[in-house]
Amino acid sequence: MTTLNPCDDTVIARLNNAVPGAVRPVEPRHLEEPRGLHNGIAGAVVAPADVSEVSAVIRIAAELRVPVIPYGGGTGLVGGQVIEDGPAPILLSLDRMTAIRSIHADENVLIAEAGAILQTVQEAAEGAGRLFPLSLASEGSARIGGLLGTNAGGVNVLRYGNARDLVLGLEAVLPDGSIWHGLRRLRKDNTGYDLRNLLIGAEGTLGVITAAALRLFPRPAATGAAVMVVPDPAAALALLSMAQARIGEGISAFELISGEGLRFLTETGFDIRQPFETPPDWHVLIDLGLPLGLDPSAALEALFADAFEADLVSDGLIAQSEQQRHDFWTVRETIPLANRKVGAIVSNDISLPLGRVAEFIDRAGAELHAAMSCRINCFGHLGDGNLHFNVFPAPGETNKGREADRKRAKTITHDLLAEMEGSISAEHGIGRAKVADLERYGDPVKLAAMRAIKDALDPAGIMNPGAVLRHR
Ligand SMILES: Cc1cc2nc3c(=O)[nH]c(=O)nc-3n(C[C@H](O)[C@H](O)[C@H](O)COP(=O)(O)OP(=O)(O)OC[C@H]3O[C@@H](n4cnc5c(N)ncnc54)[C@H](O)[C@@H]3O)c2cc1C
CATH class of the missing domain: 3.30.465.10 (Uridine Diphospho-n-acetylenolpyruvylglucosamine Reductase; domain 3)
Incomplete structure (x- = not known):
């Protein structure tokens, strides 16, 4: 293993000399992450003013073998921006380079x-x-x-x-x-x-x-949105296919929302106008942006009529104003906040070939319910085959002390993804949270190539050690 050194007073003195005014004390917010799952350490926050100052910081870190974490908004969901142990890193904040x-x-x-x-x-x-x-x-x-x-x-x-x-x-x-x-x-x-x-x-x-x-x-000349109730995820995918055949590139987003997500909003006290009086088991949010001369509401109405005829949808609402479109999106975007309040046993950001999404939801749901007492809130960017397939405690239970269930739920989900040619990380990355999963489920040839690239570009391993690949 390459030995790294902490960002101590000697390092801070070098940094102060090289990039005057850029070194700042570490604040608690730099050491936390949105889900509260990881608590970091850092020797100093350094916020360079320009690229030459970034270069100066990295040169010092390379010479003294001090770990560096590039730090943006701190919103990453896989712990990539927080080092929990080992030598205290330099936290390199980009927050002065905002032009x-x-x-x-x-x-x-x-x-x-x-x-x-x-x-x-x-x-x-x-x-x-x-x-x-x-x-x-x-x-x-x-x-x-x-x-x-x-x-x-x-x-x-x-x-x-x-x-x-x-x-x-x-x-x-x-x-x-x-x-x-x-x-x-x-x-x-x-x-x-x-x-x-x-x-x-x-x-x-x-x-x-x-x-x-x-x-x-x-910018699209006209935007529009609709929510449509579907009997199940398979129907949602058939609706996506129908929508693409009719509207093509005009579809900006196609989101799947489960009844569990809507119930979580109520349960956690979010006072949000929900589109349906009784939460349907499944609905989709379709967002359109069309060029001049095309009417999103008309396109959505025609889609709904055909989908209704084909038994793909049973109910729906087409936004009558920008405010109503915004309301539809508020529901979708508040679900992750409600999830956080409920407290997941495990959160999965996964993707599958579109043709296997519905089968995965059925099979993973059945296996998880057979293995433990839980609720599943499955939602996400269905058009991309990307699901946030999150497992929660049953009503009246808590996620505390559920470490064994967390491991079991992860294994069930990931084994199934491996069998069904899916990915264990669709959009959030690997960070520190999924390093072991990548080792277990990643293609060995790809992993070896990644290691060779890392060793070639960063032989001392100073850049965000332990993220994506284990430090060695
Ligand atoms: C409420 C909420 C909703 C979210 N929704 C989504 C979503 O829909 N889709 C999605 O993909 N993500 C989503 N995320 C995750 C998150 O917003 C993204 O991961 C985001 O891209 C991280 O940006 P950041 O500036 O906060 O980076 P940070 O959290 O600061 O860092 C994230 C990673 O990027 C590295 N990094 C930071 N800056 C640099 C740099 N200048 N150069 C090289 N590496 C750098 C860090 O070292 C770390 O590994 C969501 C997060 C929250 C809290």
Whole structure:
């Protein structure tokens, strides 16, 4: 194992000298993560003002073999941004590098620094009459570096792709402190290995992203949304297929919501207007963005009529205003908050080939209910085959002391995913929470290649040690 050293007073003195004014005390928020599952340690927070200061910090860390965690908004859900033990790391915060460096509206490109908050980037794009389509419930806190570090997904992947699909170029600091000036605005650039896509999704283990050239899109002329009650997930998938045949690229999001999720909202006291008086077992939220001349409400009405005829839907509501569309989304986006209040035994962010999603929900549900007393709240980005398949204690029970059930639930879910060609992490990443799972379920050839890349770029293992791959 490569021995790493803590960020102690000697290291802090070197940092203060190299990047004056950038070293700050560690605050409790830096050591927590959204689900309260991991508590971190850190020797100092260092917030460089520009890429050359990031480089200076990394050079010192490389020389003294001190671990570094790149830190964005701290909203990651797999513990990638918190080291729990070992030598105290430098927490490298990007929160002073928040500039929108330039907008090239005619090229549909925006260049943002890694510390820019997603919502600010969305607003800057809107100000230029364009759309930056990455959208997720943490968009008020998550920063571009963290979003790219985790290759975030969110609600618009169906139409616009994951975070990695929205990037043309990157500027980054590699683990030896060298600066990669890859901030290109090219749509075609076949010049060898794709360093951009290596750093995106690497969760800070291969370097620090300092800026990105992001793709913008035309803003849809008209938007609309509907909620439709389906008898089961198989019908929801048939409805998706029907919707795609009719509306094609106009579908921005297609979300599955279970009755359990709606009941959790009530149970945990969220005073939210729900679309249906009695929570249906399953419904979908369909969001459209159409070009000029096309009417989203008319498209949704026609879809509903045909789907009703085909017994795919039994009830539904089409948003009559932007407020009602917003209300539909509030329900969807508050479910994770209600989940947190109920307290999961285990949360799974998984994906499957679309053709196997319904079978998985049935089989995993049956196996879990046979194995333990539980409730399942299955919801998520159905259009992407991405489910948040979360297991909760039964009413009146708690998730405390359920460690054996947690392990059993994980094994049941992951074994089934392996059999059904799914993924144990659809959009949240590996972080520290899923390292052992990746070792168990990952392809050995891929894992060996990942290890070789890590060793080549970061031989001392200073960059976010223990995330994605075990430190050795
Ligand atoms: C309420 C809520 C809803 C969410 N919904 C979704 C969702 O729908 N889809 C989804 O994909 N995720 C979702 N997330 C997860 C989370 O928002 C994403 O993982 C986000 O991309 C992390 O961004 P961040 O800036 O907070 O990064 P952090 O949490 O600070 O860091 C996350 C990881 O990225 C690395 N990193 C941070 N900055 C950099 C950088 N500059 N260079 C290289 N690596 C870096 C860190 O080291 C760490 O490994 C949600 C989270 C919450 C709390």
